[in-house]
Amino acid sequence: MAIGQPANRVDAVAKVTGRARYTDDFYRPDMLIAKYFRSTIAHGRVISIDVSKAKALNGVEAVFTYEDVPKIKYATAGHPYALDRSRADVADTLLLDRQIRYMGDEIAIVVAVDDLTASEALELIEVEYESYSPLISPEQVLSKGAREIHPGQSNVIGEHQFECGDLEQGFSQAEVVHEGQYETHMLQHVHIENHTAFAYMNDLEHIVIISSTQIPHIARRIVGEALDIPWGRVRVVKPYIGGGFGAKQDVILEPILAFLTMQLDGRPVKISMTREECMLCTRNRHPMTATVKIGTLKDGTMVARHMDTLFSTGAYASHGHSIAAASGSKNTLLYPRTAIGYHARTIYNNIPIAGAMRAYGSPQVVFALESAVDDTARKIGIDPVEFRIQNGARQNDLNPLNQKPIQSCGLVECLEKGRELIGWQEKMSQRRQQTGNIRKGLGVACFSYGTGTYPMNVEIAGARIILNQDGSVHVQTGATEIGQGSDTVVAQMVSQTMGLPMENIHIVSTQDTDVTPFDPGAYASRQAYIVGNAVYKAASELREKILTYAAEMTDKSVSDLEIEGRNIVLVDQPGKAIISLIDLALDTYYHTDRGGQLTADVSHKTLANPATFGCTFVDITVDISLCRIRINEIFNVHDSGVILNHSTAKGQVEGGMAMGIGAALSEQVLIDPESGKVNNNNMLDYKVPTMIDLPDIGCAFVETVEPTSAYGNKSLGEPPVISPPPAIRNALLDATGVAINEIPLAPQVLFRHFKQAGLI
């Protein structure tokens, strides 16, 4: 049946013909264009602002400053509403603000008839600042007497620690202890469609917002919160979107657009960010520093590990401390049979805002952990793959955080498969002492990750399936297609459970909060798992209704009937139609005395969060004098439970690995340490890998069956990005003996370390 098939994407034809419509494709000639006036200093306060010249410019409809907007602070994070308000996201954002917290902060906004006029008007705004010295590095932020970036609020916005098992005893038992410092820098999502949205009013009350968002239902709530209007007055529509990777899991443009259209008599107003603006003023991946300590016995048994991390969220909290917290929890399952300690802090600084980015902090934490694991393996002289197999999670191990058994786990099998794919043992046995300029290295790294956010947040999903007059069905979910292939696997699920052919399943791709069943949206690799449970319930319900109706029409008993393709058949006589679905459907709609439209409309909460596992194996060549790493071969192997669609799954893994390779080798947002200015917020200077920068990418799956999922699947969207960087770092260590504890491993970084190590 449909699950497990490499079915073509349901949106592929719309996309290859250019007919799929994205936010900017809903062009209206009367649309007004809004542009932010942004700060040119990183830390300070506006003393005065004069917008009169801008207002007077022909074609300018309005200019608003921090003085004109509601004094309501709101949180932008794409999390479900927290019933326990003490756990609500940090509300620290105003629509426009006179306090300046990073270079690019939003002070005023211009609305004009077109883009050019709006840009011209920005030039006419005069502003006077009082400027404070920017707090960029963690040392500056944490120094005694440092100014509060959000006055009245500590610069440490979150801190927590936990311990599983007896850490002290673990370390005292350890025969070998490794301790190291690791660092990752700021990264940018670089989704190809920049943030863009527009808003208008349908009448005098309702605001419609078309937005490139991953989280339409959350966006609606946050607009309501930011403007203090009833949430039901806001309608958010999400068409196709050109990638998000977490950057569109924050509510950035929607509140101000709702405000603007309300101020401008309901006229359509649009903000389309430029690439430079999008890279500077939306969200980034948190820079992180970590101290990792691992204690082992000489035989390779890990007995204790502790991590201390510091995440920089930048100018605003966005997801607050959640990212440091989630990533600390998710890695505990990787080596669960050991005492574990974790301490984390998240701080504000005067740099661009960090938020969710693919794998939510895990790439940073796992880079530190998996580098330290390799360092430890070397110290005790054990093969790093063996060391991981020896200590890695196995099925029925207890989850250290809740003491419940891990119900599906293929980590060891992933490691064994990856080792074989790369030819680890063979290559290692042929390895001679390397001394020349060109050296080869092999590296490995693993990860564990979650599926969704339970129990920190509710995990709710809605699905609605309607039997059409022609015997086909329409399916609506609140789960959002953002490129990952959500719509396609939903169709496969319906096909699997209802017995319908894929051609007879129509997916409504657009989410519209006025009509779409509730679901918070695309994040935490939750959707195929959480929505799967809702779709299963809805599909089973509708199937039951159809069979009951068929029984009534044919005078058979329900249990004797089955849906088979376009027909109803007897269970014991497959292939022989007793009534077609079309005839049945027509009867439900048009029979004068019986029936009615058959639908199933389900909202389902999932109360589990299964762990996923996997690893990267990489074979590299290092050119020492050129300070360059070339990847010869790279493989990811994933345990994501049952693979719903091998084609889209492979696509997710390859894309995630490419992003991981970029993070490992070339990507970094470069921030001037004095002024806080970002120097490379464009696609020329920020090095996203192009086709020529990447090697052939390989992947494989170890399929387990996750019992809490209706279809056996677990998370897959984010995990592929996690383990390539530490694997590459470990391969570099294998090749050169130089342990570089930061990424990216770009030539200038390699040069510094090779020089220090006396290699050049």
Added chain:
Amino acid sequence: MNQNITLTVNGREKTLNIDVRSSLLEVLRDQLGLTSIKQGCGVGECGACTVIIDDDIIDSCIYLAVWADGKSVRTLEGESKNAVLSTVQKGYVDEGAVQCGFCTPGLIMTTTSFVEKNRGKEISHEEIRKAHAGNTCRCTGYQTILTVAGKCLEPGKEPDE
């Protein structure tokens, strides 16, 4: 300042009155509604706006519309004919080379031009990679796109009508 230009777009001749400052991207999207053409940067970095002019691919965001006067432009809208996908389009579908789809129009135009120019030649993976290096895709890792381009050049694949 406005000016009239005459160009062929997807096989049809058009005369347009345009602001001389506008890019080809703006004119094709806003005046002709050819919204397959995407803007990812507007300054020639990402390739999302790639179209074919005469026989070459260009970034339409940094190509002035006036330069297209007298030329022939191909966009993704013109690639499928009579409800049949071109070989390259079909390749993108079958290989799963589409995810969010935002880079896809530009990439398909690049692959199309590459395949048309290299039919019958021995082409290495390196050459395919180089030819596509002007189009950034953040979703796929390009592996599937490499496969599509390779398969479209396999002997036996006939050019589209």
